[in-house]
Structures are given as structure tokens and as C-alpha cells.
Amino acid sequence: MKNLKFWLAPVAVLLLTTTIGAQQLHLSGTLQNMHLWRGLQVADGGVLAADMNIGFFDDALKVGLWGGTDLTGDYKEFDYYASYSIDGFTIALWDIFNYSPGLPFSKDIFNYNKHSTTHFLDLSLAYNFDTTLKVPLRLSWATIFAGRDLNIAGDNRYSTFVYAEYTLFRNDLWNVDFGLGGTFAFNRESADGSANFYGNDCLNQISLKTTYNLQIGRFKMPVFAHAMWNPDLKEGYLQVGVNLFAF
Secondary structure, eight states: OTTHHHHHHHHHHHHHHHTTOOOEEEEEEEEESSEEETTEEEEOSOEEEEEEEEEETTTTEEEEEEEEEETTSSOEEEEEEEEEEETTEEEEEEEEEBOOTTSSSOOOTTOOOTTTOSEEEEEEEEEETTTTTOOOEEEEEEEEEEESOBOTTSSBOOEEEEEEEEEEEEOSSEEEEEEEEEEEESOOOGGGTTEETTEESEEEEEEEEEEEOOEETTEEOOEEEEEEEETTTTEEEEEEEEEEEEO
């Protein structure tokens, strides 16, 4: 029963929000050659990802599901999330469940025991300066506050990722963005050293992303290429993909 309240929470939110009148149902899909996230290469094969959410109050509030899998089955993810945006600010809560076969954690989606769960809960705050100040700069802060992010003593480390992204060029067809991200943790034992969920305390992401707004008939299918370097791991990746649909 202890874990019951955790996995019932996303379901309860979904059921509750439907009672106040959904404004819009959204569905989108993406195909890409790998999955990159916060300086990390999460999956190294072709990945198909989908997002389904319900928007309320003119889409200011969104409650949804996100999932992805690679073409070989080595990577599998299924997440719950809720976000609220106003005047350029966005606050988001994600329950991230990566149950890839190779991960040494429980594949039970209802297991929220921090010592064995595959889940982690992530709270983020972002601000888009373009909304009110017409400056193409976006800043974000995200902290893992529960789940599989433990220090040597078995307590949550509260690993944090901060990111800044600036649009270098933008017109009707092209978008070019440059970003920098770094990581640290709030709580760890001396034996942990500088370790956090993402690696070590450092600059761990340098990104250059180009998007072309391809349109075929009445369908918009943006194509993107994302070059990412991780100075901590001393690795680099080139991701390419296409947004197959968005409704």
C-alpha cells in the first residue's frame, strides 16, 4: 500500500483534470537516430517517440504522457508529466520511467521504492525571454527530488541541471540555437566526490541545433540536426530527426 499512492497520483491527476473541461487534445510523434537528453546519450539507435497531452485554460496547463523506444528494443521509456506556463514562465513536474532492459533497476512501473525503482521525479522551472522582452534566450533549472538518484548513504542527491539556450538565427524556414548546460548536486556524502545523476559537477552540454521547417502540402514536418558535446564524458554526438506529426 505504501507505493500505491505514488502510482495512483498520475492517474488521479488525469481523471481530475478531465472533470474541469479539456480544451484541447494534442498528439505528436518524432523519429530520430538517437535520443539525447541533458548532455547524455540515452539511446544510440533509431528512436520513435510520442507525446500525448490534454491542454486546459488555452493550453496554459498541460497534463500528458511521453514515451519512446528504439528500433531494437534496447531503450524503452514511459513518462507522466504536468506543466503550467504563464508570461514566459513554465513549471513542470515529470515522473520519468526508463525501463530499458539493460538498466539494473526494477522494471515494475508501480515500484516507487527509492532503493530499487526505475522512476525518478523531476521538477523544473524555465523562463523564455522572447515572450515578453523579445530576446531569443531561454533559461531552465531542473532538480531530481525523488527516485533513483541516491548518494552513498542512500539519500536523494537532488541532482540539478541548468541550461541556457539562445537563438542565433531565425526566419520562416530556419532556426539555429546554441546552448550550454551544467550539473551539480545539493546533497551527497564525502565518498560521493563530485558525482551526480548526470556525471560530475561541470559543464556537461554544449549544443548547436538547426531546424528546417519542412512543409509537405498542409502537413508541417520540421527536420532537425543537433550536434552535442559533453566535456565531462569527452564525447560528442550528432542527432538528426524529423517531427512526423503534431496535432
